[in-house]
Amino acid sequence: MEIRPPVAFVDDDAELRAANQQSLELAGFEVLPFADAESALAALDRDFAGVVVSDVRMPRIDGLELFARLKALDPDLPVILITGHGDIPMAVEALHNGAYDFIAKPYGAERLVQSVARAAEKRRLVLENRALRLAAESAEESLPLLGQTPAMQHLRRTLRHIADTDVDVLIAGETGSGKEVVARLLHDWSRRSRGHFVAVNCGALPETMIESELFGHEAGAFTGAQKKRIGRIEHSSGGTLFLDEIESMPAAAQVRLLRVLEQREVVPLGSNEHRALDLRVVAAAKIDLGDPAQRGDFREDLYYRLNVVTLSIPPLRERKEDIPLLFAHFSQRAAARFKLGAPELTADLRRQLFQHDWPGNVRELAHFAERCVLGLNPSEAPSAALPLAAVEASLPERLEAYEAELIRQALAANAGDVRASLEALGIPRKTFYDKLARHGIDRAEYAARKDGE
Ligand SMILES: Nc1ncnc2c1ncn2[C@@H]1O[C@H](COP(=O)(O)OP(=O)(O)OP(=O)(O)O)[C@@H](O)[C@H]1O
Ligand SMILES: [Mg+2]
Incomplete structure (x- = not known):
């Protein structure tokens, strides 16, 4: 069931639109071309399953204004801005405000495709998390015995x-x-x-x-x-x-x-x-x-x-497709109990959940979800024996573990791409490499992997 992620491509220049559409379609995306921001805004809604790419310089509503309006619609919708030479400071500003990426003209098709691919993967995870959260919320009221397998x-x-x-x-x-x-x-x-x-x-x-x-x-x-x-x-x-x-x-x-x-x-x-x-x-x-x-x-x-x-x-282990739903359910429950945020189901975490055999079954998963909510070493393979000992970890240990996990998540979300991970984490390159070394994180491991598996 390979679905092609949609890309809304907004540019008033018909030739550029056609050329970019072709590159993106070749890379496996479904392109929705728009000649102006107005028609894009009319067509997109909060649950748009893909990525928006927009030129900055356009008559009437420009790319920055489009970005601002889309952000109001859904702050998690990735917007990639295409900028001319003089616009770079403005584009950097947009990044700070939450734009996903900017691409300076002239650029090669590869640069665009890469950025769109990462954004699409991020979007997929956001929507999956949203759907799981909804499913877990509605399941909570109706059923004590969860599972869709x-x-x-x-x-x-x-x-x-x-x-x-x-x-x-x-x-x-x-x-x-x-x-x-x-x-x-x-x-x-x-x-x-x-x-x-x-x-x-x-x-x-x-x-x-x-x-x-x-x-x-x-x-x-x-x-x-x-x-x-x-x-x-x-x-x-x-x-x-x-x-x-x-x-x-x-x-x-x-x-x-x-x-x-x-x-x-x-x-x-x-x-x-x-x-x-x-x-x-x-x-x-x-x-x-x-x-x-x-x-x-x-x-x-x-x-x-x-x-x-x-x-x-x-x-x-014989009904692993139920794991994400159960995880969402238990982590939401724990988050409410501890008054903390519920962890996102990142590609990395998802892979961990699927790799583990869960000898303690649903009970073990529930405990694992609680530890994730508490920020306790969720990147390590879950072990049935851990929970009580882990709660006693000192604050600095927990912060360390949390930092390592955020770095792993950034690497996983960006397929090991350093520049994108740096952006996501907001830290200088040297600090980033120092931290990789300290936490024993191997960037190559993330680059080689297909996300979401
Ligand atoms: N399908 C499910 N949906 C939601 N929660 C579940 C589900 N299965 C088990 N749980 C939860 O997992 C925990 C363990 O379940 P339960 O106590 O029924 O297991 P058990 O088979 O009786 O285990 P044991 O053999 O160790 O007594 C409980 O907190 C239960 O609420
Ligand atoms: Mg029992």
Whole structure:
């Protein structure tokens, strides 16, 4: 889906217009030629997907005035000005005011194409960030389970279908992949949402307690059971029982649970009373219980009983297209919480996000987004172990890391071009090279790369 970025080319000289149009089209751009600023202004809007190139000297509205009006329309729209010999001080002034670049006449086609290509890439990123921000904002209100990949869309559809049935559900997924989010949705999207959502972590309860916790007991059922206790299963009646880490449930409790699932009633420890239940069980496992090798001590009959419907949540590395949306969502949330700005998704950061394997899945990504918002070393490959230690980095360390990141971003945005990076950073050349050396940044790495991959 290669789309050709549009370039609005404004020049009152028909010959120059035609010549530049040809060079830009040869370089793969779609050119919209305009003979004056008025018609360009009439045609462009805030979400114009490309770059504006304009001659400075034109009758009526000149290039600088056009730039000023476009800037009011969208300050992020890149405008490249073409200037005659005498206009250079004025063009420099325009750069200070936010023009993307100026090109002095006479110039070669290559100079124009290069500048337009960089500006177009920058524009693409700005619009992508804008769209992501919008998507994350609107998604926030509507959905707790984000994701636009087919797997996630399918998962949401299935959830809608089965939420309000009483069918028991097994949720399979790696750590941090969203099992609890899914379990809660099954509850929230059902008439059972009026009842309790009772979560039991089968791995965290001591083996000696799990049965009385789950099934309840009569007073005197065992040593220490002074008072009668309603079990969690019974407490969930009319609502949803969420059995987390079901793979860690002790063998004796498994047998009892199987009976509860089959008979839809519970017999508290030390009692003969059968109490009928309006039960809905959602269990979650980090391993594939269907695989005998992984199942270990887990009872096969219980597995089959739970496996009426299994929802598998794919690990994040198998749905990487969802990463930008999730990142935008979590960084916005963190930015609001810490009262800081949300980081832009630069080409560099995007590449990092796609290269990483995310063994901690969505949870790991959420933590990474928080660290980015805090300006903590976001250029390093995210590591699951980092977050807490990194918060304790000293202010100078954080500033250093932030500076290095800004330089990397500038290099990435400008494909390693020194002049453009200097402009973007607003620092002298020598300072720039000193900083590259200090931070161990290799400019060549950025020059060789195709951005956005
Ligand atoms: N698709 C998603 N959209 C938005 N947030 C998500 C999504 N998936 C997971 N999260 C968030 O990621 C974090 C981890 O999710 P959750 O607790 O559901 O994972 P889990 O599979 O239960 O992990 P564990 O096995 O470690 O208990 C939570 O903060 C959750 O809100
Ligand atoms: Mg969980």
